[in-house]
Amino acid sequence: MTKVLLASSLILSSFSGLGADLTVEEQRIEKATQAMPQVMAAFKGDIKAFEKKWKKANSYQQAKDLVLDYSSQLWRDAKKRITTANNFDDRELYWARLLSSKVMRSSTPKFAISDTERSALLALLENGSRGRTDLEYTQGTTKKILLTGFDPFLLDKNINQSNPSGVAALLLDGQVISYEGIDAEINTVMIPVRYEDFDKGMIEELLAPYYALNNVDMVVTVSMGRTDFDLERFPGKRRSVTAPDNANIVYGGTQTAPKISSLNGRPLPGNEFVEFSLPVAYMQKAQGPYKINDNHEVTTLEQTFSPGSLSALKSAIAVNGGGGGYLSNEISYRSIRLRNELNSSIPTGHIHTPRIAQFEPETEEKIVKQIKAMLEQSLPAL
Known part of the structure; x- marks a missing residue:
């Protein structure tokens, strides 16, 4: 343990005295290193090697090539590590990404890098290490599934928090599943828990090509939720929680005054509620220790209830959708709204997983x- 803590401290020491403005997420690194040194040291060799190459980069193109290669490798290595170590730990990738972005923000390559160039390179790091540049279906399967997971969140409450949806994204990416003679390849992406990314259209940018071309067979968004599995039938449009995102931004919506989010500087368009199109009856056949609920419950300004159909919500103002009033609900709303806008037929919806306390690998x-079993059971319906 002492050796691991020392190794993590050495990573941190290389940033001391540079005085750069760090993000809120990067500022948690020191606390995280004290709380879970083994997690923070998981990619220490890769990060140190990246730092050396970053500082030696002689041009923007050289730095770009470096970040492209490194970020993609970080994603691949994180998937390999979680599989071979059998540790069901998504936190290593999350914190390795932040340690890497801290290198890029706190140190300077040999060329005169501009703020715009640095921001562009940081975006490349984000995309590559989240699986955005690895979205290729290469297995020739009958069906294709796109699945998203989330980073750990509420880290000021529990710095060592894990997220089962992130674990699912790492473990299921690239897998081929089969059921009743039908096979499907799964591709996954890891989504940040940041309001700003959503407001800038991250979800729409990610999903629009698939909906426009109808070239996958199911889109499933996943996040950590309640006691059992909830398939969230009626996502709502508005934000209504006082919980901060990972950048410590509180959007300002409440249960009595829910707020509409943004899309590229304008209010997010669309109806107050939308309805998912997952094959519920098939997915509920998946065996496992948890119930799989077809959750209809929503909250409007008038009441909390479980409508039988979308038409029952026609004149309502959304407070909580099926997925609540936070980004779990919003990724579902945005994906379904976009699907409908682009007249896509791809089944789309959200799975809320059982909640864990901090880190519970078993x-x-x-x-x-059980998520994998749900996807398998769904194949005949796609």
């Missing part, structure tokens, strides 16, 4: 196995 293993 529980997360059960959760991921």
Whole structure:
């Protein structure tokens, strides 16, 4: 343990005295290193090697090539590590990404890098290490599934928090599943828990090509939720929680005054509620320790209830959708709204997983196995 803590401290020491403005997420690194040194040291060799190459980069193109290669490798290595170590731990990738972005923000390559160039390179790091540049279906399967998971969140409450949806994204990416003679390849992306990314259209940018071309067979967004699995039938349009995102931004919506989010500087368009199109009856056949609920419950300004159909919500103002009033609900709303706008036929919807306390690898293993079973059971309906 002492050796691991020392190794993590050495990573931190290389940033001391540089005085650069760090993000809120990067500022948590020191606390995280004290709380879970083994997690923070998981990619220490890769990060140190990247730092050396970053500082030696002689041009923007050289730095770009470096970040493209490194970020993609970070994603691949994180998937390999979680599989071979069998540790069901998504936190290593999350913190390795932040340690890497801290290198880029706190140190300077040999060429005169501009703020615009640095921001562009940081975006490349984000995309590559989240699986955005690895979205290729190469297995020739009958069906294709796109699945998203989330980073750990509420880290000021529990710095060592894990997220089962992130574990699922790492473990299921590139897998081929089969059921009743039908096979499907799964591709996954890791989504940040940041309001700004959503407001800038990250979800729409990610999903629009698939909906426009109808070239996958199911889009499933996943996040950590309640006691059992909830398939969220009626996502709502508005934000209504006082919980901060990972950048410590509180959007300002409340249960009595929910707020509409943005899309590229304008209010997010669309109806107050939308309805998912997942094959519920098939997915509920998946065996596992948790119930799989077809959750209809929503909250409007008038009441909390479980409508039988979308038409029952026609004149309502959304407070909580099926997925609540936070980004779990919003990724579902945005994906379904976009699907409908682009007249896509791709089944789309959200899975809320059982909640864990900080890090529970045995529980997360059960959760991921049951998600995989849900996807398998859905194949005949696609």
